[in-house]
Amino acid sequence: MLNRIFQSSKRSFDSLSEQEILALAISSEEDDARIYLSYAEMLRPQSPASAKVFEDMAEVEDTHRRSLIAIYRERFGERITLIRREHVRGFYERKPDWLRRNLSLEKIRGEAEAMEQQAYRFYVEATKRVSDAKTRQLLGDLALAEQGHEDITRMLSEKHVPAEVKGEEDLAVRRQFVLTYVQPGLAGLMDGSVSTLAPIFAAAFATQDTWQTFLVGMSASVGAGISMGFTEAAHDDGKISGRGSPIKRGLSCGVMTALGGLGHTLPYLIPNFLTATTMAVIIAIFELWAIAFIQNRYMETPFLRAAFQVVVGGGLVLGAGILIGNG
Numbered sequence: 001m002l003n004r005i006f007q008s009s010k011r012s013f014d015s016l017s018e019q020e021i022l023a024l025a026i027s028s029e030e031d032d033a034r035i036y037l038s039y040a041e042m043l044r045p046q047s048p049a050s051a052k053v054f055e056d057m058a059e060v061e062d063t064h065r066r067s068l069i070a071i072y073r074e075r076f077g078e079r080i081t082l083i084r085r086e087h088v089r090g091f092y093e094r095k096p097d098w099l100r101r102n103l104s105l106e107k108i109r110g111e112a113e114a115m116e117q118q119a120y121r122f123y124v125e126a127t128k129r130v131s132d133a134k135t136r137q138l139l140g141d142l143a144l145a146e147q148g149h150e151d152i153t154r155m156l157s158e159k160h161v162p163a164e165v166k167g168e169e170d171l172a173v174r175r176q177f178v179l180t181y182v183q184p185g186l187a188g189l190m191d192g193s194v195s196t197l198a199p200i201f202a203a204a205f206a207t208q209d210t211w212q213t214f215l216v217g218m219s220a221s222v223g224a225g226i227s228m229g230f231t232e233a234a235h236d237d238g239k240i241s242g243r244g245s246p247i248k249r250g251l252s253c254g255v256m257t258a259l260g261g262l263g264h265t266l267p268y269l270i271p272n273f274l275t276a277t278t279m280a281v282i283i284a285i286f287e288l289w290a291i292a293f294i295q296n297r298y299m300e301t302p303f304l305r306a307a308f309q310v311v312v313g314g315g316l317v318l319g320a321g322i323l324i325g326n327g
Helices: 002-006 018-043 048-076 105-128 133-147 149-160 163-195 197-207 210-235 246-263 273-298 303-326
Strands: none
Touching: 018 048, 018 105, 018 133, 048 105, 048 133, 105 133, 163 197, 163 210, 163 246, 163 273, 163 303, 197 210, 197 273, 197 303, 210 246, 210 273, 246 273, 273 303
16 A cells, blocks of 8 residues: 555656657657747747747757657557656656746757757667667667757857857847846835835934834835836836836836835844944945946946945935934
Protein backbone atom coordinates (compact mmCIF):
# COMPACT_ATOMS: atom_id res chain seq x y z
CA MET A 1 0.00 0.00 0.00
CA LEU A 2 2.85 2.38 0.81
CA ASN A 3 4.28 1.70 -2.65
CA ARG A 4 1.01 2.86 -4.22
CA ILE A 5 1.01 6.04 -2.12
CA PHE A 6 4.58 7.05 -2.90
CA GLN A 7 4.84 5.63 -6.40
CA SER A 8 5.37 8.37 -8.98
CA SER A 9 2.88 8.73 -11.82
CA LYS A 10 5.85 9.21 -14.15
CA ARG A 11 8.00 6.50 -15.62
CA SER A 12 11.75 6.38 -15.33
CA PHE A 13 13.74 7.05 -18.49
CA ASP A 14 15.52 3.69 -18.08
CA SER A 15 12.21 1.83 -18.34
CA LEU A 16 11.38 3.13 -21.83
CA SER A 17 11.56 0.83 -24.80
CA GLU A 18 13.24 1.84 -28.06
CA GLN A 19 9.80 2.46 -29.56
CA GLU A 20 8.86 4.75 -26.67
CA ILE A 21 12.18 6.62 -26.86
CA LEU A 22 11.58 7.38 -30.53
CA ALA A 23 7.99 8.43 -29.85
CA LEU A 24 9.21 10.67 -27.03
CA ALA A 25 11.78 12.25 -29.33
CA ILE A 26 9.11 12.93 -31.96
CA SER A 27 6.75 14.61 -29.53
CA SER A 28 9.61 16.62 -28.01
CA GLU A 29 10.76 17.96 -31.38
CA GLU A 30 7.16 18.86 -32.18
CA ASP A 31 6.78 20.71 -28.89
CA ASP A 32 10.05 22.59 -29.32
CA ALA A 33 9.09 23.69 -32.84
CA ARG A 34 5.79 24.99 -31.49
CA ILE A 35 7.58 26.85 -28.69
CA TYR A 36 9.92 28.53 -31.17
CA LEU A 37 6.95 29.58 -33.29
CA SER A 38 5.33 30.95 -30.13
CA TYR A 39 8.48 32.96 -29.43
CA ALA A 40 8.44 34.24 -33.01
CA GLU A 41 4.81 35.34 -32.73
CA MET A 42 5.54 37.06 -29.41
CA LEU A 43 8.57 38.92 -30.78
CA ARG A 44 7.24 39.83 -34.23
CA PRO A 45 5.59 43.19 -33.31
CA GLN A 46 8.71 44.73 -31.76
CA SER A 47 11.60 42.48 -32.85
CA PRO A 48 10.79 41.13 -36.33
CA ALA A 49 14.38 40.14 -37.07
CA SER A 50 14.65 38.00 -33.94
CA ALA A 51 11.23 36.55 -34.72
CA LYS A 52 12.61 35.33 -38.05
CA VAL A 53 15.45 33.58 -36.21
CA PHE A 54 12.98 31.56 -34.15
CA GLU A 55 10.89 30.76 -37.23
CA ASP A 56 13.99 29.27 -38.86
CA MET A 57 14.82 27.34 -35.68
CA ALA A 58 11.29 25.91 -35.70
CA GLU A 59 11.90 24.70 -39.26
CA VAL A 60 15.06 22.92 -38.08
CA GLU A 61 13.13 21.19 -35.29
CA ASP A 62 10.45 20.16 -37.78
CA THR A 63 13.13 18.61 -40.00
CA HIS A 64 14.33 16.56 -37.03
CA ARG A 65 10.77 15.46 -36.34
CA ARG A 66 10.28 14.23 -39.91
CA SER A 67 13.53 12.23 -39.76
CA LEU A 68 12.43 10.59 -36.52
CA ILE A 69 8.99 9.77 -37.90
CA ALA A 70 10.55 8.15 -40.98
CA ILE A 71 12.67 5.76 -38.96
CA TYR A 72 9.79 5.11 -36.53
CA ARG A 73 7.55 4.04 -39.44
CA GLU A 74 10.27 1.80 -40.78
CA ARG A 75 10.69 -0.02 -37.47
CA PHE A 76 7.32 0.17 -35.69
CA GLY A 77 4.61 1.09 -38.18
CA GLU A 78 2.26 4.01 -38.60
CA ARG A 79 0.82 4.39 -35.10
CA ILE A 80 3.10 6.52 -32.96
CA THR A 81 2.98 5.73 -29.24
CA LEU A 82 1.51 8.56 -27.21
CA ILE A 83 4.21 9.59 -24.77
CA ARG A 84 5.35 13.09 -23.88
CA ARG A 85 8.04 14.60 -21.69
CA GLU A 86 5.61 15.15 -18.81
CA HIS A 87 5.11 11.37 -18.65
CA VAL A 88 8.80 10.68 -17.95
CA ARG A 89 10.53 11.24 -14.64
CA GLY A 90 13.56 13.51 -14.83
CA PHE A 91 12.91 14.47 -18.42
CA TYR A 92 13.50 18.11 -19.28
CA GLU A 93 10.37 20.23 -19.09
CA ARG A 94 9.10 23.22 -21.03
CA LYS A 95 7.02 26.04 -19.62
CA PRO A 96 3.48 26.45 -21.02
CA ASP A 97 2.72 29.41 -23.27
CA TRP A 98 0.99 31.49 -20.59
CA LEU A 99 4.15 31.47 -18.44
CA ARG A 100 6.29 32.76 -21.32
CA ARG A 101 4.22 35.66 -22.59
CA ASN A 102 6.03 38.38 -20.66
CA LEU A 103 9.60 37.20 -21.16
CA SER A 104 12.16 39.73 -22.33
CA LEU A 105 14.09 39.22 -25.55
CA GLU A 106 17.27 38.32 -23.64
CA LYS A 107 15.33 35.87 -21.47
CA ILE A 108 13.86 34.20 -24.56
CA ARG A 109 17.32 33.85 -26.10
CA GLY A 110 18.57 32.31 -22.86
CA GLU A 111 15.68 29.84 -22.69
CA ALA A 112 16.30 28.79 -26.30
CA GLU A 113 19.93 28.01 -25.49
CA ALA A 114 18.86 25.99 -22.43
CA MET A 115 16.35 24.07 -24.55
CA GLU A 116 19.04 23.02 -27.02
CA GLN A 117 21.43 21.97 -24.25
CA GLN A 118 18.73 19.86 -22.59
CA ALA A 119 17.76 18.29 -25.92
CA TYR A 120 21.41 17.39 -26.54
CA ARG A 121 21.63 15.57 -23.18
CA PHE A 122 18.41 13.69 -23.96
CA TYR A 123 19.73 12.40 -27.29
CA VAL A 124 23.03 11.37 -25.73
CA GLU A 125 21.20 9.28 -23.12
CA ALA A 126 18.76 7.94 -25.73
CA THR A 127 21.64 6.76 -27.93
CA LYS A 128 22.96 4.64 -25.04
CA ARG A 129 19.62 2.83 -24.73
CA VAL A 130 19.06 1.94 -28.38
CA SER A 131 20.56 -1.16 -30.03
CA ASP A 132 19.43 -0.70 -33.65
CA ALA A 133 22.40 0.70 -35.58
CA LYS A 134 20.37 2.96 -37.87
CA THR A 135 18.40 4.42 -34.96
CA ARG A 136 21.58 4.93 -32.93
CA GLN A 137 23.12 6.79 -35.84
CA LEU A 138 20.11 9.08 -36.21
CA LEU A 139 19.94 9.83 -32.48
CA GLY A 140 23.68 10.49 -32.40
CA ASP A 141 23.37 12.82 -35.39
CA LEU A 142 20.52 14.66 -33.64
CA ALA A 143 22.63 14.97 -30.50
CA LEU A 144 25.38 16.60 -32.54
CA ALA A 145 22.79 18.79 -34.27
CA GLU A 146 21.37 19.96 -30.95
CA GLN A 147 24.88 20.61 -29.67
CA GLY A 148 25.54 22.62 -32.79
CA HIS A 149 22.34 24.61 -32.52
CA GLU A 150 24.24 27.28 -30.65
CA ASP A 151 26.25 27.79 -33.83
CA ILE A 152 23.06 27.63 -35.91
CA THR A 153 21.44 30.21 -33.66
CA ARG A 154 24.49 32.41 -34.03
CA MET A 155 24.48 32.05 -37.83
CA LEU A 156 20.76 32.75 -38.03
CA SER A 157 21.21 35.76 -35.79
CA GLU A 158 24.00 37.05 -38.03
CA LYS A 159 21.75 36.52 -41.04
CA HIS A 160 18.56 38.06 -39.68
CA VAL A 161 19.81 40.13 -36.73
CA PRO A 162 23.04 41.94 -37.60
CA ALA A 163 24.66 43.98 -34.85
CA GLU A 164 22.89 47.21 -35.72
CA VAL A 165 19.46 45.50 -35.87
CA LYS A 166 20.09 43.70 -32.58
CA GLY A 167 21.03 47.01 -31.04
CA GLU A 168 17.80 48.56 -32.27
CA GLU A 169 15.76 45.64 -30.90
CA ASP A 170 17.49 45.77 -27.53
CA LEU A 171 16.88 49.52 -27.43
CA ALA A 172 13.18 48.97 -28.20
CA VAL A 173 12.93 46.38 -25.41
CA ARG A 174 14.63 48.72 -22.95
CA ARG A 175 12.38 51.59 -24.02
CA GLN A 176 9.28 49.43 -23.44
CA PHE A 177 10.56 48.45 -19.98
CA VAL A 178 11.10 52.11 -19.11
CA LEU A 179 7.65 53.14 -20.38
CA THR A 180 5.78 50.30 -18.65
CA TYR A 181 7.61 50.00 -15.34
CA VAL A 182 10.27 52.64 -14.72
CA GLN A 183 8.41 55.79 -15.71
CA PRO A 184 5.19 55.04 -13.75
CA GLY A 185 7.21 53.67 -10.83
CA LEU A 186 9.42 56.75 -10.76
CA ALA A 187 6.39 59.04 -10.85
CA GLY A 188 4.91 57.09 -7.95
CA LEU A 189 8.13 57.12 -5.96
CA MET A 190 8.47 60.87 -6.42
CA ASP A 191 4.87 61.50 -5.41
CA GLY A 192 5.01 59.14 -2.44
CA SER A 193 8.36 60.37 -1.19
CA VAL A 194 7.86 64.11 -1.67
CA SER A 195 4.15 64.72 -1.23
CA THR A 196 3.96 62.85 2.09
CA LEU A 197 6.89 64.71 3.64
CA ALA A 198 4.80 67.75 4.62
CA PRO A 199 1.86 65.95 6.32
CA ILE A 200 4.09 63.43 8.10
CA PHE A 201 6.56 65.93 9.54
CA ALA A 202 3.80 68.45 10.23
CA ALA A 203 2.00 65.80 12.28
CA ALA A 204 5.26 64.81 13.98
CA PHE A 205 6.20 68.29 15.16
CA ALA A 206 2.62 69.28 15.95
CA THR A 207 1.85 66.26 18.15
CA GLN A 208 5.29 65.03 19.28
CA ASP A 209 3.50 61.65 19.27
CA THR A 210 5.24 58.93 17.23
CA TRP A 211 2.20 56.63 17.07
CA GLN A 212 -0.13 59.35 15.82
CA THR A 213 2.51 60.40 13.29
CA PHE A 214 2.80 56.79 12.14
CA LEU A 215 -0.96 56.59 11.58
CA VAL A 216 -0.94 59.84 9.58
CA GLY A 217 1.98 58.63 7.46
CA MET A 218 0.44 55.19 6.91
CA SER A 219 -2.90 56.61 5.80
CA ALA A 220 -1.23 59.22 3.55
CA SER A 221 1.06 56.62 1.93
CA VAL A 222 -1.56 53.94 1.34
CA GLY A 223 -4.14 56.47 0.19
CA ALA A 224 -1.68 58.07 -2.23
CA GLY A 225 -0.66 54.65 -3.54
CA ILE A 226 -4.25 53.64 -4.28
CA SER A 227 -5.03 57.00 -5.87
CA MET A 228 -1.90 57.10 -8.05
CA GLY A 229 -2.27 53.48 -9.08
CA PHE A 230 -5.86 53.89 -10.25
CA THR A 231 -5.06 57.19 -11.96
CA GLU A 232 -2.15 55.70 -13.90
CA ALA A 233 -4.16 52.65 -14.96
CA ALA A 234 -7.26 54.61 -15.96
CA HIS A 235 -5.90 57.55 -17.91
CA ASP A 236 -4.10 55.59 -20.67
CA ASP A 237 -4.82 52.10 -22.03
CA GLY A 238 -1.39 52.03 -23.69
CA LYS A 239 -2.67 51.17 -27.17
CA ILE A 240 -1.88 54.51 -28.78
CA SER A 241 0.93 55.69 -26.50
CA GLY A 242 2.65 52.30 -26.57
CA ARG A 243 3.26 52.46 -22.82
CA GLY A 244 2.13 48.89 -22.23
CA SER A 245 -0.45 47.25 -19.99
CA PRO A 246 -2.38 49.73 -17.82
CA ILE A 247 -2.55 47.12 -15.05
CA LYS A 248 1.22 46.74 -14.96
CA ARG A 249 1.72 50.49 -15.04
CA GLY A 250 -0.90 51.04 -12.34
CA LEU A 251 0.62 48.42 -10.05
CA SER A 252 4.11 49.82 -10.57
CA CYS A 253 2.98 53.37 -9.86
CA GLY A 254 0.76 52.47 -6.90
CA VAL A 255 3.26 50.21 -5.16
CA MET A 256 6.13 52.67 -5.55
CA THR A 257 3.97 55.56 -4.33
CA ALA A 258 3.08 53.67 -1.18
CA LEU A 259 6.69 52.58 -0.62
CA GLY A 260 7.90 56.14 -1.09
CA GLY A 261 5.71 57.34 1.76
CA LEU A 262 6.19 54.32 4.00
CA GLY A 263 9.96 54.71 3.93
CA HIS A 264 9.96 57.74 6.22
CA THR A 265 6.78 56.65 8.02
CA LEU A 266 8.04 53.37 9.49
CA PRO A 267 10.66 55.01 11.76
CA TYR A 268 7.79 56.46 13.78
CA LEU A 269 7.15 52.99 15.14
CA ILE A 270 10.12 53.87 17.37
CA PRO A 271 8.67 55.33 20.61
CA ASN A 272 11.40 57.94 21.09
CA PHE A 273 10.43 61.06 19.09
CA LEU A 274 13.95 62.39 18.47
CA THR A 275 15.30 59.02 17.34
CA ALA A 276 12.30 58.36 15.11
CA THR A 277 12.47 61.81 13.50
CA THR A 278 16.22 61.57 12.91
CA MET A 279 15.78 58.18 11.21
CA ALA A 280 12.86 59.50 9.16
CA VAL A 281 14.92 62.48 7.90
CA ILE A 282 17.86 60.21 6.97
CA ILE A 283 15.56 57.85 5.06
CA ALA A 284 13.83 60.78 3.32
CA ILE A 285 17.22 62.09 2.13
CA PHE A 286 18.14 58.61 0.90
CA GLU A 287 14.83 58.38 -0.99
CA LEU A 288 15.45 61.70 -2.73
CA TRP A 289 18.93 60.65 -3.83
CA ALA A 290 17.50 57.30 -5.05
CA ILE A 291 15.02 59.22 -7.21
CA ALA A 292 17.87 61.26 -8.68
CA PHE A 293 19.82 58.07 -9.40
CA ILE A 294 16.85 56.44 -11.19
CA GLN A 295 16.29 59.58 -13.25
CA ASN A 296 19.92 59.53 -14.28
CA ARG A 297 20.04 55.75 -14.90
CA TYR A 298 16.85 55.29 -16.90
CA MET A 299 15.61 58.72 -17.94
CA GLU A 300 19.07 59.98 -18.94
CA THR A 301 18.71 63.10 -16.83
CA PRO A 302 22.12 64.53 -15.83
CA PHE A 303 22.69 63.40 -12.26
CA LEU A 304 23.57 66.80 -10.81
CA ARG A 305 20.50 68.39 -12.37
CA ALA A 306 18.26 65.56 -11.18
CA ALA A 307 19.76 65.73 -7.69
CA PHE A 308 19.34 69.50 -7.53
CA GLN A 309 15.70 69.35 -8.63
CA VAL A 310 14.69 66.49 -6.36
CA VAL A 311 16.72 67.36 -3.28
CA VAL A 312 15.84 71.05 -3.39
CA GLY A 313 12.16 70.31 -4.05
CA GLY A 314 12.03 67.66 -1.35
CA GLY A 315 13.88 69.92 1.07
CA LEU A 316 11.35 72.70 0.55
CA VAL A 317 8.45 70.32 1.20
CA LEU A 318 10.18 68.94 4.28
CA GLY A 319 10.83 72.44 5.59
CA ALA A 320 7.21 73.41 4.94
CA GLY A 321 6.01 70.43 6.94
CA ILE A 322 8.26 71.26 9.89
CA LEU A 323 7.23 74.94 9.86
CA ILE A 324 3.54 74.06 9.72
CA GLY A 325 3.97 71.54 12.53
CA ASN A 326 5.66 74.12 14.72
CA GLY A 327 3.20 76.87 13.78
